[in-house]
Amino acid sequence: MPKAYVFxxxxxxxxxxxxxxxxxxxxxxxxxxxxxxxxxNPVDWKLRTGYRRPGDTGERVFPAVLGxxxxxxxxxxxxxxxxxxxxxxxxxxxxxxxxxxxxxLPVRLAxxxxxxxxxxxxxxxxxxxxxxxxxxxxxxxxxGATLLVTGAGGGVGAxxxxxxxxxxxxxxxxxxxxxxxxxxxxxxxxxPSGPGWSDRARAxxxxxxxxxxxxxxxxxxxxxxxxxxxxxxxxxxxxxEQDVERLGxxxxxxxxxxxxxxxxxxxxxxxxxxxxxxxxxxxxxxxEALRTVEDGHARGKVVIEVAG
Numbered sequence: 001m002p003k004a005y006v007f008x009x010x011x012x013x014x015x016x017x018x019x020x021x022x023x024x025x026x027x028x029x030x031x032x033x034x035x036x037x038x039x040x041n042p043v044d045w046k047l048r049t050g051y052r053r054p055g056d057t058g059e060r061v062f063p064a065v066l067g068x069x070x071x072x073x074x075x076x077x078x079x080x081x082x083x084x085x086x087x088x089x090x091x092x093x094x095x096x097x098x099x100x101x102x103x104x105l106p107v108r109l110a111x112x113x114x115x116x117x118x119x120x121x122x123x124x125x126x127x128x129x130x131x132x133x134x135x136x137x138x139x140x141x142x143x144g145a146t147l148l149v150t151g152a153g154g155g156v157g158a159x160x161x162x163x164x165x166x167x168x169x170x171x172x173x174x175x176x177x178x179x180x181x182x183x184x185x186x187x188x189x190x191x192p193s194g195p196g197w198s199d200r201a202r203a204x205x206x207x208x209x210x211x212x213x214x215x216x217x218x219x220x221x222x223x224x225x226x227x228x229x230x231x232x233x234x235x236x237x238x239x240x241e242q243d244v245e246r247l248g249x250x251x252x253x254x255x256x257x258x259x260x261x262x263x264x265x266x267x268x269x270x271x272x273x274x275x276x277x278x279x280x281x282x283x284x285x286x287x288e289a290l291r292t293v294e295d296g297h298a299r300g301k302v303v304i305e306v307a308g
Contacts, residue, residue, distance in 0.1 A: 001022065005018055005287070007048040007064055028078050029108070032104060035071075037071050039068070040301075042294070066290065071089070090112055092110030093110075109126070111258045119305075121277060124303060129159040141211055141233075151214070151215030156215050159264075166272040166273070171187065174192075174193050175192075197220075210228075231248025236250075237251065276300030278301065
């Protein structure tokens, strides 16, 4: 039977385990995919602790397979599926978890993988890069405007800096001192995080900051709001909706469409977006991969390579 890495209840790393699972059967509008690579994201361990995404309903069924994004090869298609067939190389958001040998993708959250895009890179796009893309396009800033990104050294932040640069924006990235070289390599002005960071940001952008894309929340979000004269240009993917609305901003509105996946894939193929896959782990080391992200040590994207 196929293997999967799961969590058996809400809690810490001690809830994680390898199990054998039945191979999923695609329902209407679904693809059965043999996983080649799975992206690892902070939301994976947060869901394990009991975090619920905005809009989540219903109770989780255990054991629950970890992971939200994959790339792979279509094995079978469900009823009513058009445009996909067995053998197609695809990537997208999963219905049944990504740290597994097989998973299901809804057609509306899947896209064909371009031939020039590696499976490992494709697997990182549905969560981090798509979230970055949605937020930057939601702000709809004119060329030459200045965008500040908090949490700029993570997967979403790094993608947001690059996507903004591709749109002709000036970018300022707030991240730890240890990520200075990484942030600057993405074409951004680096501002060290920590006490007094907003003063350093003002000095780094003397002509003013036009928008903030927050990926941290809490006190960082509150401090970021003071940088703006127009609080409607404050968006967050790192804080609850009520926190950002209190400051006059909004959460990132996720499009969650195949069109967005196609768009971020084109950015990679065209050289405008580098997913920065920095570490690869085999499925047998899925726990170690998740620890790398949970401990906050990754400077780019972590991928689990399942097959191929």
